[in-house]
Amino acid sequence: MKCANCQKEITNGLYLCPRCGKVTSADNVQNVSLLNDYANKLQKMMQSVGTAQHTEIAWDLTVNQYVQKMEKLRVVLSQPEFSKSSVDRMIQRIGNFIERCKDPVFHIAFVGTIKAGKSTLINALLGRNLASTSVTPETAVLTKFRSSKTDYVKVLFYTSDEWTQLWNSISNNADVFKQEYAALHGEQAKGEWINHAPLTQTVSNDSLETEIERWTSSKHVEHYFVKEVEIGLSDFKMPEQIVFVDTPGLDDAVKYRSDVTRAYIDRANAVFACVRSDALTGGELNTLYRIFSNSSDNPEKIFILGTQWDSLNNPEKDWKLQKAEWVKYLSSESCYGSPEIAQRNVVHVAAYLMNLCRDYTGEKDMQRKLARIAAGFPEFEDTIVMPKDVEEHLEELMEKSNVSQVHRRIEQDIVPKYKEFLMNDIIANYQAISREIKQFFEETKESQNEVLQTSMKSADEIRQSYEKSKKELDDVQAYREQLEIAMKQLDENTKERVNALCKSLEDMTKSA
Numbered sequence: 001m002k003c004a005n006c007q008k009e010i011t012n013g014l015y016l017c018p019r020c021g022k023v024t025s026a027d028n029v030q031n032v033s034l035l036n037d038y039a040n041k042l043q044k045m046m047q048s049v050g051t052a053q054h055t056e057i058a059w060d061l062t063v064n065q066y067v068q069k070m071e072k073l074r075v076v077l078s079q080p081e082f083s084k085s086s087v088d089r090m091i092q093r094i095g096n097f098i099e100r101c102k103d104p105v106f107h108i109a110f111v112g113t114i115k116a117g118k119s120t121l122i123n124a125l126l127g128r129n130l131a132s133t134s135v136t137p138e139t140a141v142l143t144k145f146r147s148s149k150t151d152y153v154k155v156l157f158y159t160s161d162e163w164t165q166l167w168n169s170i171s172n173n174a175d176v177f178k179q180e181y182a183a184l185h186g187e188q189a190k191g192e193w194i195n196h197a198p199l200t201q202t203v204s205n206d207s208l209e210t211e212i213e214r215w216t217s218s219k220h221v222e223h224y225f226v227k228e229v230e231i232g233l234s235d236f237k238m239p240e241q242i243v244f245v246d247t248p249g250l251d252d253a254v255k256y257r258s259d260v261t262r263a264y265i266d267r268a269n270a271v272f273a274c275v276r277s278d279a280l281t282g283g284e285l286n287t288l289y290r291i292f293s294n295s296s297d298n299p300e301k302i303f304i305l306g307t308q309w310d311s312l313n314n315p316e317k318d319w320k321l322q323k324a325e326w327v328k329y330l331s332s333e334s335c336y337g338s339p340e341i342a343q344r345n346v347v348h349v350a351a352y353l354m355n356l357c358r359d360y361t362g363e364k365d366m367q368r369k370l371a372r373i374a375a376g377f378p379e380f381e382d383t384i385v386m387p388k389d390v391e392e393h394l395e396e397l398m399e400k401s402n403v404s405q406v407h408r409r410i411e412q413d414i415v416p417k418y419k420e421f422l423m424n425d426i427i428a429n430y431q432a433i434s435r436e437i438k439q440f441f442e443e444t445k446e447s448q449n450e451v452l453q454t455s456m457k458s459a460d461e462i463r464q465s466y467e468k469s470k471k472e473l474d475d476v477q478a479y480r481e482q483l484e485i486a487m488k489q490l491d492e493n494t495k496e497r498v499n500a501l502c503k504s505l506e507d508m509t510k511s512a
Helices: 032-050 061-077 084-102 118-126 160-168 175-183 186-193 205-216 221-225 255-267 282-293 315-330 339-345 351-358 364-374 387-400 403-455 459-511
Strands: 106-112 142-147 152-157 199-202 226-233 242-246 270-276 302-307 346-348
Touching (some): 106 118, 106 282, 118 242, 118 270, 118 302, 186 221, 205 221, 242 403, 255 282, 302 315, 302 403, 339 346, 346 403, 351 387, 364 387
Parallel strands (some): 106 242, 106 270, 302 346
Antiparallel strands (some): 142 242, 152 199, 152 226
């Protein structure tokens, strides 16, 4: 049949047109005014959907259509007819999805526990020391690095609500955090930085390290109130859409910051999970499993890095044994699903060694450090006898660090396919939200059907159902009262037996 108002084909038996919201039939309806009231509400909602503000996505037509649909769904879910508690999370997810589509950034997240070598590795990949490595375990700021025509530092600060959540999440063993916070007079400085507007400052290339240190180092009180730092680099040889993300440690004493990292794992397009090469603990395995669960569509974009490889007693021999164990765990269907992929994507790295060689100045302390590391490799046994001998082997030691292989993986396995990966992630996110919303509407429809079925019953049926439920409730209450009486009697009897036993023991003691 056709709707008399909009002339669109509709299913027979519908009271309201799903196209225009007008009443199509009032047959067998006793309360026509109520039906008209529903029709008016439906038409208003449709009008609201039609006026939904649209964000134009110019970079991809398909993504633009996804955003249009999500914006309309957000308007529908915002209607007062829906429970706020039921839809808030979905509305938030839709908002996050739209923001991701507006700014198609490909996030490469470096994650791991504190002191696993994330920042040191990023510095090795960047070719200079920009990511903070001197911070204490109680200090961490989410830091992004991306290509830019000019060098800049952008700083975002916590809001009052975010700071309250952060402060309340401080663990009982975070004494160092609290002591340093007090020593730097954090409470006195808090008012200046909480809720502060974002700061963006263009800086010269040689001033970058100083400016970054101000916002990320534990030497400066400001860093406590910094939510995120974005660093634009004119010499970052990556496409502008690719961003390196240095995340807080997963075992941070401030749980709020660890949660930030876990959230970033969920949204990252590629992940480099840094794990100390000398051990793979149960906690780290659980973290790796979660990373894989959020990237099941393409596990090959996950790389597991055995960091600080050079600190092993016999790096090459020991790592061979360690990697075999790691590959065994990570070859399961819940991870790579293939020993070949696991073998390829589990990589050892010694970023600290790389940075030592890169920044070599000839100082005796640096020579000694490099000589100690070189002593772990048999091929240098006869050539690096004295610390100063390392100067002739810097290139070989840099190659030993294996940072070049990690860099090649990024350039060869990720960069050429980042647009494809990004699009796949957006599609997967869109489909997941769509499924959740569909399920919500189906549950809402089922709930309304139950109400409708109840409303169609006669008054006698409703009364009988009520009386039956009331009788069942009365029976439960009576049973409960009987049980309480029985328990009370049991308690009294037990006390009497205990008192009698104590009296008997007392008498026996006296007679003895």
